[in-house]
Amino acid sequence: MGAKNILLLNGPNLNLLGTREPQIYGSTTLSDVENAAVAQASSAGAKLSYFQTNHEGVLIDRIHKAREEGVDAIVINPAAFTHQSVALRDALLGVNIPFVEIHVSNVHAREEWRSKSYFSDKAEAVICGLGVFGYKAAIEFCLEHIKVRAKLSTTVSKYYNHKSKINQDKWPQ
Ligand SMILES: O=C1C[C@@](O)(C(=O)O)C[C@@H](O)[C@@H]1O
Numbered sequence: 001m002g003a004k005n006i007l008l009l010n011g012p013n014l015n016l017l018g019t020r021e022p023q024i025y026g027s028t029t030l031s032d033v034e035n036a037a038v039a040q041a042s043s044a045g046a047k048l049s050y051f052q053t054n055h056e057g058v059l060i061d062r063i064h065k066a067r068e069e070g071v072d073a074i075v076i077n078p079a080a081f082t083h084q085s086v087a088l089r090d091a092l093l094g095v096n097i098p099f100v101e102i103h104v105s106n107v108h109a110r111e112e113w114r115s116k117s118y119f120s121d122k123a124e125a126v127i128c129g130l131g132v133f134g135y136k137a138a139i140e141f142c143l144e145h146i147k148v149r150a151k152l153s154t155t156v157s158k159y160y161n162h163k164s165k166i167n168q169d170k171w172p173q
Pocket residue numbers: 012013014077078079080081082102103104105106107114
């Protein structure tokens with residue numbers, strides 16, 4: 001069984017999708033992508049929430065919230081943060097939610113610095129150059145292949161309870 005609760009995240013300037021450099025990013029808008037994503041997940045019996053921001057800290061806060069919401073998988077287009085944000089990488093690693101990195105354009109066929117990603121080595125999968133179809137492919141992958149993590153979270157919280165008990169025993173009162 002695949003992911004049942006997916007979060008779709010888009011970083012800076014992707015609110016301009018559809019009008020922004022259409023020769024690179026095409027003419028589909030972000031709302032088109034988000035609406036299609038919700039429909040795709042719901043026809044598979046899953047829930048999908050979406051969020052876009054131009055602000056790094058706001059994106060990080062949204063990722064932190066995803067853990068409380070029990071999100072099983074994140075599909076993220078970090079946009080320009082891909083090439084520069086250690087903080088965003090750390091946020092994804094911090095919540096320990098599997099994620100798929102997606103880029104509309106083929107970042108490897110553009111400026112050299114776009115080939116550098118702070119996310120790819122930790123992503124479940126990386127998609128680029130498929131245009132907005134990449135979002136559909138990423139969501140399909142999550143629906144089919146990313147496992148629901150309820151059991152893992154229980155194990156992790158048990159471990160932390162256990163660990164904090166050990167610490168309580170050791171620390172001076
Ligand atoms: O904003 C973006 C969009 C992008 O992530 C893409 O979807 O192709 C590629 C990035 O290099 C760029 O900064």
